Amino acid sequence: MATRDSMNNLMQQVEDTIRYAEEQYKQSSLQEQYNDDNYTTALQQLEETYQDIAKMALSANSQQREQLHRMRLQLQQLQNSMILEEL
Template identity: 55%
Template sequence: MATRHSVDECLEQCQSAIDYAQEQYKDAARQEHNNAGNFSKSQLMLEDAYHELDKLLLSANEQQREQLHRMRLQLQQMQNSMILLGP
């Protein structure tokens, strides 16, 4: 079973990745991808967070799965937004 601490850490990592990606998304939209390196880095951070979340889902209880699922939807939404903006 996943510990509360591990779930909290995962959720924090996911939120940090989303926050960073949102910053890069805004910058990319304004600058027309002059900073493609950070944009790509933020996409990788989202992907890494998504994979960590998936691993944790395997050992989570029902309440934890619900929290993780909501975060997964937020990650997917940010990933989709970044793909649509694309370099």
């Protein structure tokens, strides 16, 4: 079972990553030209956080896995939106 602290730390990481990625996504939609470096960094952070969630799920109980699954879905949805915006 994943510890409460490790779950809380991961949840904070997910929130921070989503906040940063959403900020970059909004900035890119407001500007014709967006900051490629920050946008790319946001996408990389989303992927890294997604991988961290997958690792945590290996040691999580069923309730924690459900919570991790919801977080993964949030990350995937934002990641997909950002990739489609890039095209």
